[in-house]
Amino acid sequence: MPTISRLLAAGLLASASTCSFAGPTPAPVRAEIDALLGRIAASNCQFERNRSWHNAADARAHLLRKLTYIEKRTETITRTEQFIEHAASKSSFTGRPYRVRCGNGEPVESRAWLMRELQTLRSAKP
Template sequence: MKDLTHTIYRLMACLLLTVSQLSFAATTEQAVTHLLSFIAQSNATFIRNGDQHTSTEAADHLAMKYHKGKRYAKTTDEFIENLASKSSWSGKPYTVILKDGTKIISKKWLTNELAHFRTTEKPQ
């Protein structure tokens, strides 16, 4: 009976872990989707490997990188760090020129927006 009880507890723990990981994955997806939408709607200019790109082009490029490289972005912070802040080809950081002319590296800009998103949005 004692072995059966331990087995049941282990199964319950595994089930809870699986459910929590699924919830976490959904939250990560929601946050990445938010960041991609934020980028697309920003009307900022993105500098990638010395070339200028529109905000829509940047969002499309990062969505492609995320789709192909999800294994490097298990969390939204990893998405920013590993995919959305620098070129995987050259290693050069992405730069953003905002509508008001402010120049900022994308890592800082996206990290600030993620912090804002986390304090204002509730996961569904």
């Protein structure tokens, strides 16, 4: 019987292999992704993946692991939006969308939450 980590790796590989990039993430893109991950960690929001809620620090760590896996195995992330689409929007294992819940608010899909945060980051740049 396959282990969960093997199934996760297979799912990540399958989802990442649909892209045709190769090489490391360019430094400006990686800096933007790191800033976005920092916003996640500082958010005090909860993140749902596969019907289980996690704190912001755990969500950041999980997404960083997914990014590292993608970078090492199959593709270059050439835009932060690719990171959101390929690593931060849904489970590579189940395909279920990730969701974010801040305070008493209703959960929203992580893609929408992250795109808003990215827009905020970009509008703050001089």
